[in-house]
Amino acid sequence: MKRPAHSPSKKDILVVALGGNALIRKGEVGSVQEQFKNLRIPLSQVAHLSRDYRIVITHGNGPQVGNLLLQQECCDALPRLPLEILVAQTQGQIGYMIESTLDNELMKLGLDIEQRFLTVLSYVLVDEHDPAFQHPSKPIGPAFTEEVAAGLPYLTVKTSKGYRRVVASPKPISIVEKREIDALIEMGFIVISCGGGGIPVIKESRMFHGIDAVIDKDLASAKLAEEIGADLFIMATDVPGVALSYGKSGEHFLRRLGLQDARRYLTEGEFPEGSMGPKVEAAIQFLENGGKRAVIASIEDIQSALQGEAGTEFEK
Secondary structure, eight states: OOOOOOOOOOOOEEEEEEGGTTOOTTOOOOHHHHHHHHHHHHHHHHHHHHHTEEEEEEEHHHHHHHHHHHHTTTTOOOOOHHHHHHHHHHHHHHHHHHHHHHHHHHHTTOTTOOOOEEEOOOEEEOOOTTTTGOOOEEEEEEHHHHHHHEEESSOOOTTTTTTEEEOOOOOEETTEEEEEEEEHHTTEEEEEEOOGGGGEEETTTTTEOOOOOOOOOOHHHHHHHTTOOEEEEEEEESSSSEESTTSSOOOEEEEEEEHHHHHHHHTTTTTTTTHHHHHHHHHHHHHEEEEEEEEEEGGGGGHHHHSSSSSSEEOO
16 A cells, blocks of 8 residues: 655654553553553653654553453353454543543643544454464453363463463454544544554455454554554553563663564564564564654653664664
8 A cells, every 4th residue: 555645844653552561560450540540651751742743542452351351251141242342442441541641641731722632443454364263363351260161152272371262363454444544643633543453344345344353453553554654653562672582591672673683583483472573573564664763662761762762673
């Protein structure tokens, strides 16, 4: 897809992908109070950056969807909702929390009058023939004992926490609302979109249908960044950047990483699929499709990373 052309006189477009730890930190129970408190860290930086960039915020939703699934497992009095509906619910929930926190941070800077923001419910198109549907690999929701899992009506997989439901994680093809998002950016809105990787849909004839799957948030964010012609893409997470031998005696964080080396490390299994792998893949995808800068950094270092002082910068 051809990248949209934006006026050179306008501010660059920045996509900020917030990891799940932006809302719930390790060791926390995930109360609403904790989530609001945690969001102030990245969103105070976003408020400052809104002076210099047109911004799109994307975010994860794993713990929130997991809580909704657990609630469903604990109650038989009501019909259970499909996964795409739960993703839509969390897009609204987290979108509200981001908007509320961002409004407060903009107010502190005196920018609340001039800077507008909006959450967009986001569909993400996937291919129903994606190989991921033949090999579901994404654990979601609560953990069960082996005995309970054996009687569940869906596929489960053994994890370190117990047996968990497993669903497909297909590659994102396109963000359905990309034109609406692009129009809002042009109107000056900070846009919150692609929550939890977006609501996965397939297309039959001219109609979209939801499907049981989970789309990786960083890959969906990279696809959105590509389709709206973003200039910069930063993935904020709970580590300082990309590391070699992560968690081992030879652990080494990288300040810069060329695309050729990034691909090689991916092939060698240096970046696990369930953590850093999709982020590195998303950075490569963004730069190969016309993006200017891609960075992976900690939640606390969003501004510093954009200034070239923190995180891992990917180089073409």
